[in-house]
Amino acid sequence: MSGPQSAGNAKIAVSDLSVTFTQGRRPVRAVKGVSFSVKPLESFGLVGESGSGKSTVLRAICGLAPVSGGEIRIDGAAMAEPRDKAFARRVQMVFQDPYGSLHPRHTIDRVLSEPLAIHRFSDREDRIVQALKDVGLDARFRFRLPHQLSGGQRQRVAIARALIVEPEILLLDEPTSALDASIQAEVLNLLTRLREERNLTFVMVSHDLAVIDHMCERLLVMRGGEAVEALERSALADHAVSSDYTRTLLTASEGYVR
Amino acid sequence: MTDEPLLEVENLRVRFETSRGVTEAVRGVSFQVGRERVGIVGESGSGKSMTGRSILRLIRPPGVATADRLMFSGIDLQALSERRMRAMRGRRIAMVMQDPKYSLNPVMRIGSQLVEALKVHERISKSKARERALQMLADVQIRDPERVLSAYPHELSGGMGQRVMIAMMLIPSPDLLIADEPTSALDVTVQLEVLRILDGLVKDRGMGLIFISHDLRLVSTFCDRVLVMYLGKIVEEIDASRLQDAEHPYTRGLLECLPAIGGSHEPLKVLKRDEAWA
Ligand SMILES: Nc1ncnc2c1ncn2[C@@H]1O[C@H](COP(=O)(O)OP(=O)(O)OP(=O)(O)O)[C@@H](O)[C@H]1O
Ligand SMILES: Nc1ncnc2c1ncn2[C@@H]1O[C@H](COP(=O)(O)OP(=O)(O)OP(=O)(O)O)[C@@H](O)[C@H]1O
Numbered sequence A: 001m002s003g004p005q006s007a008g009n010a011k012i013a014v015s016d017l018s019v020t021f022t023q024g025r026r027p028v029r030a031v032k033g034v035s036f037s038v039k040p041l042e043s044f045g046l047v048g049e050s051g052s053g054k055s056t057v058l059r060a061i062c063g064l065a066p067v068s069g070g071e072i073r074i075d076g077a078a079m080a081e082p083r084d085k086a087f088a089r090r091v092q093m094v095f096q097d098p099y100g101s102l103h104p105r106h107t108i109d110r111v112l113s114e115p116l117a118i119h120r121f122s123d124r125e126d127r128i129v130q131a132l133k134d135v136g137l138d139a140r141f142r143f144r145l146p147h148q149l150s151g152g153q154r155q156r157v158a159i160a161r162a163l164i165v166e167p168e169i170l171l172l173d174e175p176t177s178a179l180d181a182s183i184q185a186e187v188l189n190l191l192t193r194l195r196e197e198r199n200l201t202f203v204m205v206s207h208d209l210a211v212i213d214h215m216c217e218r219l220l221v222m223r224g225g226e227a228v229e230a231l232e233r234s235a236l237a238d239h240a241v242s243s244d245y246t247r248t249l250l251t252a253s254e255g256y257v258r
Numbered sequence B: 001m002t003d004e005p006l007l008e009v010e011n012l013r014v015r016f017e018t019s020r021g022v023t024e025a026v027r028g029v030s031f032q033v034g035r036e037r038v039g040i041v042g043e044s045g046s047g048k049s050m051t052g053r054s055i056l057r058l059i060r061p062p063g064v065a066t067a068d069r070l071m072f073s074g075i076d077l078q079a080l081s082e083r084r085m086r087a088m089r090g091r092r093i094a095m096v097m098q099d100p101k102y103s104l105n106p107v108m109r110i111g112s113q114l115v116e117a118l119k120v121h122e123r124i125s126k127s128k129a130r131e132r133a134l135q136m137l138a139d140v141q142i143r144d145p146e147r148v149l150s151a152y153p154h155e156l157s158g159g160m161g162q163r164v165m166i167a168m169m170l171i172p173s174p175d176l177l178i179a180d181e182p183t184s185a186l187d188v189t190v191q192l193e194v195l196r197i198l199d200g201l202v203k204d205r206g207m208g209l210i211f212i213s214h215d216l217r218l219v220s221t222f223c224d225r226v227l228v229m230y231l232g233k234i235v236e237e238i239d240a241s242r243l244q245d246a247e248h249p250y251t252r253g254l255l256e257c258l259p260a261i262g263g264s265h266e267p268l269k270v271l272k273r274d275e276a277w278a
C-alpha cells in the first residue's frame, strides 16, 4: 500500500479505499480499491463515468460513506470516527446538489452565520458580507430563502458556506456544473486565488475536462467504482492517455456530432 | 417543419412582489418554437428557468407571469382551466426540471414511480410496465437497471437521478419537451447518448425541444437555434452553428470565458457587465 504515490508528505492519502452501500439487503460496491494521493497545495481532479463513485470518494473522506476497506489519511494521520468539529474546520465539502444541501427554511444569512458561530469566529458580519461578495452575489440575496434563488445562485451560496470557515482542504463536487460560463469563470478564478492566498488543497470532481485541465495539476479517471488511470494535466491536451475509456471521454468533450 | 409553430410566446413577463420590493425575473420575452431544437443560454439568474416554467404555468406565488400571447399548437394556454392545464402538462408538454429531486418522490422506489407513470398513460400490465421501465433505463445508459428499479432516489448518483427523470418525462411522448439543464450532471459520454435520444424524438416524432443549458459548446453543436438571455430579456437569437460568430457583447463575453483543454491556466477572462445590454 506504500509506494511513491502514498509518500509520507501527502496532504491526503487514500489507499485501497472500498465503499459498500446496502440497498435493501443487497450490497452495492460503489468504490472498489481506489488509491490516490494529493500533495499539499495541490489541486487534484476526479473525473469519470456517471455513477462511477466520484461523489462517494469525497463523501468517504468526510466520513459520510460506509467505508468497507482501505484507509484515508490527512497529513499522515487517520481521522476521528465520527469526524469531529476540528475536522470540519480543516476540511469542507461543496456538495453536488445545491438544492438538497441548503436547508429550505434557513435564509442565506443563517446558512452562512451558523458555521461561523459553531467555529467561534469573530467579526461575523464582515465575513458574511465578504463571503457573498467573493462568489459574486449581491447583498440583496442575504435575507432570501434558497427557493428564491436560481440554481446557480444557490450553488454560489454553497461555495461561500464552505469557504467561510477558512478550511485547509476543499472538496468540490461539480462546483460549477450549474453555472453559466461567466459565473463559472469568476468562481474558478476565485478558487484559484484563494488557493494561493490561503494555502488550500483541492480535490475537485467535474465532468468538464476543460475545467479539470484549467484547475488541476493531476487527475484520476474512474469507471465502475475503479480507478482507470492517473494523469498529469498535460496528458489531456496531448491525448497521452493509455485507456480507451479516457480516450472516449476526450473525444466526447468536443461536443455533439450529428 | 410545419408552417404553424408549435409554441408562440409573446411579451412574457414574470415578476415577484415581496416585502423587499419587486424583482422582474423575465421582462418581455418573445419567441417561437417549431419541431426543432431551440437552446436557451444565459447568465445565472437571467430568467431561463422562469421562462420554461411559465409555459407550463408553474410559477408559484408570489410570482406572477403574464403574456400577450401563449399559444401551444393552436391552444391558448392562458385560457385553460387549471384542470385542463394539468392534463396538458402530463401529456403534451413535459418539463425536465433543473432540480432533480423535484420530480421524483423521495419515499417511493424508482421502479414504482416509472410503472405508475406508464400506467397513467397506457393500459398495460404490471409485468409489461416493469419490462418497459427496465428498457427505458437501459436506453438512458443506466448500467444496472435492475438495481436502479429497486432504489430510492437518494441511493442514486447525481447523473443517475437526472437520467431517471428524463426517462420519466418521455413516457407520455410529449409534443414539446422543456429540458432545464437536463445533462448538467452527466459525464460527457453519457451526455451525448442522452442527447441522441432527444435528437431522435425531434427528428422522428417531430417533437419540439427547448433545451436550457449553460454549456455553450454543447448547445452550439446540438441545437438548431439559440436564444441568449440576459437580465430577463432575450438579447440575441442566432443559428446554433454560428454561435462562434455571435455579435452581442454578452454572448461574445460568454464564449471568451470558457476554459479549454490545453489552455493557458492563466486566470480566465471575466465578463464586464453592462446594464444597458438588456
Ligand atoms: N445511499 C446509497 N445507497 C445505495 N447506493 C448508493 C448510495 N449512494 C450512492 N450509491 C451508489 O453508488 C454508486 C456511485 O455513486 P456516486 O454518487 O459516487 O457516483 P458519481 O461518480 O458521483 O456519479 P455522478 O457523476 O452521476 O454524480 C452509484 O451506483 C450509486 O447508485
Ligand atoms: N421566489 C422568488 N422570489 C424572488 N425572486 C426570485 C424567486 N424565484 C426566483 N427569483 C429570481 O428570479 C430570477 C430568475 O430566476 P431563474 O431561476 O429563471 O434563473 P435562471 O436563468 O434559470 O438561472 P440559473 O442558470 O442559475 O438556473 C433570479 O434572479 C432569481 O433570484
Ligand SMILES: [Mg+2]
Pocket: A054, A055, A056, A096, A173, B157, B158, B159
Ligand atoms: Mg456525483
Ligand SMILES: [Mg+2]
Pocket: A150, A151, A152, B048, B049, B050, B098, B180
Ligand atoms: Mg435555472
